Structures are given as C-alpha cells and as structure tokens.
Amino acid sequence: MEKPPQQKKGTKRLIRIQKMSNQYTPSKIKAMAQGKCPRCQSGKLFCHNAIGTHFMDMHTHCPVCDLQFEIEPGFFWGAMYVSYAITCAILLILGGAVLVIGNNPDFWIYMAIILPSFVLASPFTYRYSRILMLYWFAPVHFEERFARKS
Numbered sequence: 001m002e003k004p005p006q007q008k009k010g011t012k013r014l015i016r017i018q019k020m021s022n023q024y025t026p027s028k029i030k031a032m033a034q035g036k037c038p039r040c041q042s043g044k045l046f047c048h049n050a051i052g053t054h055f056m057d058m059h060t061h062c063p064v065c066d067l068q069f070e071i072e073p074g075f076f077w078g079a080m081y082v083s084y085a086i087t088c089a090i091l092l093i094l095g096g097a098v099l100v101i102g103n104n105p106d107f108w109i110y111m112a113i114i115l116p117s118f119v120l121a122s123p124f125t126y127r128y129s130r131i132l133m134l135y136w137f138a139p140v141h142f143e144e145r146f147a148r149k150s
C-alpha cells in the first residue's frame with residue numbers, strides 16, 4: 001500500500017491561515033464602532049473623522065456597495081431621539097459621578113463638568129445616533145456578496 005505524501009510540519013497551519021484570510025467574518029459591533037455601512041460593513045458612513053469641523057459630512061451612498069444611506073426622506077430625523085437618549089445617559093452618568101465623587105458639590109461644579117463634556121461629546125453623539133438609527137431601525141442587513149474582501 002502506498003502512503004499519501006506526508007506534509008511538512010506547519011503546512012497544515014499555513015493552509016488554515018490562508019483559508020482564514022480569504023474568509024470575511026462579519027462583526028456588527030465592530031462595524032458599528034468604526035462607522036461602516038450596515039450592508040457591506042466595508043464602506044465608511046462619514047467623509048471625515050469625528051475630530052474636526054466636518055464631522056457631520058456623511059456620504060449619500062456607500063462608497064463600496066452603493067447603498068443609499070438615507071433609506072427614505074427624513075430617515076435621519078429619528079436619529080434625534082437616539083441622540084437625545086444618548087445625551088441623557090451621558091448627563092445622568094456624569095451627574096451621578098460628580099454627586100458621588102464630589103460629595104454633592106455646588107451647582108456650578110456640576111455645570112463646569114457636565115457642559116464641556118456635553119459639547120465635547122456632541123460629534124460622537126451625532127455620529128453614533130445616526131449609526132444606531134441605520135443599524136437598528138433600517139431594513140438593511142449584512143450581505144456577504146457586498147463585503148470587500150481584502
């Protein structure tokens with residue numbers, strides 16, 4: 001009987017790594033955190049990064065799969081409610097932290113900590129409210145055929 005040719009040690013591992021690199025493992029949480037398109041999880045939603053004056057600029061269509069992000073006219077109006085919820089959560093958490101850590105300080109200390117935090121967090125609140133709106137309330141789901149495999 002003839003034995004099949006023996007593979008060198010490590011060849012199997014190399015083949016497994018090559019297979020893994022060709023597969024795309026979708027991660028909804030990672031795509032949301034990075035601000036990627038919900039359908040291909042490859043194209044960016046926003047034109048620029050969150051730090052800067054153009055943090056609101058958003059692509060109308062996905063640069064990879066051409067999905068129109070505004071699913072219907074006024075779709076992102078709903079993001080205001082998401083933004084409101086996120087802002088309230090931030091303010092309540094910060095207010096609670098100031099209350100506990102500062103042992104109920106004066107009112108101006110609350111304002112001195114909460115107001116700048118609110119302003120600094122607004123680009124992220126704006127972006128993530130839109131991202132959550134797209135991922136949770138739009139009838140769009142990940143489709144592997146649109147994913148950029150690189």
Ligand SMILES: [Zn+2]
Pocket residue numbers: 037038039040041042043062063064065066067146
């Ligand atoms: Zn896309």
